[in-house]
Amino acid sequence: MTKDKTEQRKRLLKWFGFAVGAMTLIGVLYGGPGKTARLLAALGYLGSLGIWAAYTWCIKRDIWRFTDSMEKSLDYMIQGREDPEFDETAESQLSKLQTKLKQLYEIQNHYVQSSLEERKKMQELVSDISHQTRTPVSNIKMYAEMLGEKCTDRDTEEEFLAQLKEQADKLDFLIQSLVKMSRLETGILKIRQEETPLYDTLGRAIGSVLPRADRKDIQISVDCPEELFIYHDPRWTEEALYNILDNGVKYTEPGGKIDVSVREQEIYAHITIRDTGKGIEESRQCKIFGRFYREPEVRGQEGVGIGLYLAREIITRQKGYIEVRSEAGRGSCFHIYLPGKSQN
Structure with missing residues (x-):
């Protein structure tokens, strides 16, 4: 009524x-x-x-x-x-109470859906971790058992020990990557933005990949203004840039080239990382930022498929974004956009 x-x-x-x-x-x-x-x-x-x-x-x-x-x-x-x-158009006390009940119902549904999504993400994470750790752990067990056999000679033992070290390093790298990912996703380590020179952050990221680039005779050129200050987290931004650069070095043939340039725009600082590597097929470009994604032809190489996922998460949490443009066999170009000033 x-x-x-x-x-x-x-x-x-x-x-x-x-x-x-x-x-x-x-x-x-x-x-x-x-x-x-x-x-x-x-x-x-x-x-x-x-x-x-x-x-x-x-x-x-x-x-x-x-x-x-x-x-x-x-x-x-x-x-x-x-x-x-619910009749939300009427003005009776019943209608008002029903409207409140509907609001409560929607809030409860939101919490239920969020809980289900979090549980699904946790199940996927546990499944991914189990899948990623299974291979190195199995290999370590296998080589340990072989070393326990008395029929092995000195050269074979050294080979098995080298394989054990390689698998242990791979497992350590995987665990460190998972720790970074979990700390970032759960908010244990928070993004702490401050106005600092992008030149310094980029320099540290490039310095970390230079030894591997030198071993492959890959030339890295940099064009970044030293006086460009932007609002970013130096530590995590360095991690994101390193992951993209490391991918470029990893999938570029010896003698290749990586060009890094930075341009200041009206709102964003635009970082371009271009390599002469193997490139990415267009149908896969939307997948490369997925957690644990690796292209079929590179699964035999080192890596676990977390680097680009972490890079996108880090840039996105700073209100920036990443784009990729690539052609198979003709290299890749990553465009990173970071806010020039605080977006808070």
């Missing part, structure tokens, strides 16, 4: 009560002790009873409708229906 109808009913009952009361008062004051007076008094009394009965009935009916509607609304919520049938 709407608010207007309720008020209209109250006014009608009020005027009817006044009419009956007036009739009774006239009978008492002017009718005297005769039959007319008694008749008017009786009519007034019966009218009052009728008004009370009608009013009580209306109240009971409204209560019944209210409880019935609330019961249906609660049933919809208990059954988990996506859109409970």
Whole structure:
């Protein structure tokens, strides 16, 4: 029942009560002790009873409708229906309460969905970790068992020991990568942005990949203004840039080249990292930033497929973004955009 109808009913009952009361008062004051007076008094009394009965009935009916509607609304919520049938257009108390219930229902649904998504992510993470650690652990066990055999000679033992060290290093690298990823995702290590020179951050990232680039005779050229200050987390941004550069060195043939340039734009600092490596097929470019993704032809090489995932997460958490443009066999170009000033 709407608010207007309720008020209209109250006014009608009020005027009817006044009419009956007036009739009774006239009978008492002017009718005297005769039959007319008694008749008017009786009519007034019966009218009052009728008004009370009608009013009580209306109240009971409204209560019944209210409880019935609330019961249906609660049933919809208990059954988990996506859109409970609430009348949000009316102005009655029932409608207001139903609106509040719907808001509570939506909040509860949001928490349930978030919990399910978090549980799914955790299951995927555990599955990924189990899959990634299985190979190095199995290899370590295998070489350890071989070393335990008495028939192995000195040269074979040294070969097995070298393989054990390689697998242990791979497992250590994987664990370190997983620790970085988990700390970043869970918020244990937070992004702490400050206005510092991008030149210094980029220099440290390039310095970390130079030894491997020198071993492959890969030339790295850099064009970055020293006076460019941007609002970023130096440590995590260095990690992101290192991961992209490391990928470039890893998948570029000996004698190749990597060009790094930085340009200041109106809102962003634009970092370009271009290599002459193997390139990425267009159909795979949307997948390379996925956790543990590795292209089929490079699965035999070192790496676990976390570097580019971490790079995108780090840049995104600083309100920046990454784009990649590449052609198979013609190298790749990564475009990193970082805010020039605080976006808070």
